Amino acid sequence: MGNCVSLSIPLDQSVNKVSQWLEKIGGYTHNIEKNLTVLETTMVDLKAKQDDLSRKLKREEDGGLRRLAKFEVWLNRVEAIENRVNDLLSAINVELQRLCLCRFFSKSLLSSYRYGKRVILTLREVEKLGSENFDVVADQALTPEVEERQLQPIIVGQETMLEKAWKHLMEDGVGIMGMYGMGGVGKTTLLTQINNKFRKDRCGFDFVIWIVVSKALQLEKILDEIAQKVRLRGKKDGSQKAVHLFNFLREKRFVLFLDDIWEKVDLAEIGVPFQQDKTNAKWYSPLVLKMYVHA
Structure with missing residues (x-):
């Protein structure tokens, strides 16, 4: 009368996938407060490094040197990541109130998952920026070209x-x-x-x-x-x-x-x-x- 197709997925495989997914979500949500504390501390260290290097840069620019383009990019990235960290820290109270059952679950699971993931990814970026070393932040500026000026008609002699x-x-x-x-x-x-x-x-x-x-x-x-x-x-x-x-x-x-x-x-x-x-x-x-x- 007709064809019948049967699909069979092993139960243990399905259970493993669900278990891994829940473990991943649980890792992001359960450790939110701990990860935020680490993020805040790491950001403080990064800012201290930025301040030290900025003072060094000012001394060298005062001496006529020119900041390295690579260092300028690093400074901009530190400023951008600082704003993201501040946004995450400002939302901490709301996010913690959503957690329940020893913070393994959330009243808004998707929202807590996304927030916890952002915390982890931001922490990794802050750590990466902090690991970059700048022994040199400026080098000798290129000597400006002499400005050629328009000549008036030459006078005899x-x-x-x-x-x-x-x-x-x-x-x-x-x-x-x-x-x-x-x-x-x-x-x-x-x-x-x-x-x-x-x-x-x-x-x-x-x-x-x-x-x-x-x-x-x-x-x-x-x-x-x-x-x-x-x-x-x-x-x-x-x-x-x-x-x-x-x-x-x-x-x-x-x-x-x-x-x-x-x-x-x-x-x-x-x-x-x-x-x-x-x-x-x-x-x-x-x-x-x-x-x-x-x-």
């Missing part, structure tokens, strides 16, 4: 002036060289030519910096621009900004172009190292285009 200025600039003991004169005589063009010449040959300088001072002198703005162009990080306030920049630049070889100066600029106030001696000379004049060189 300026090639000779450029050669003379460049030769003088490369002489030992030259600390400051100033250019001044009436408008339109080619001061900016000459200064730009010298700047662009450094693009082809840095002559061993770490930084070549161009700053427009302008008539409305703002020392803090100048200081901030210099720090930005040498990629100096670290938050400082007031006079500490100048000290911070000074301590960084005194270990470097740099050329600083100060354009459009109308009044005296105190180098100490903008964090520029300069030791005046008999081989150095200063010019302060209205409409001056001044270049400072630190060798």
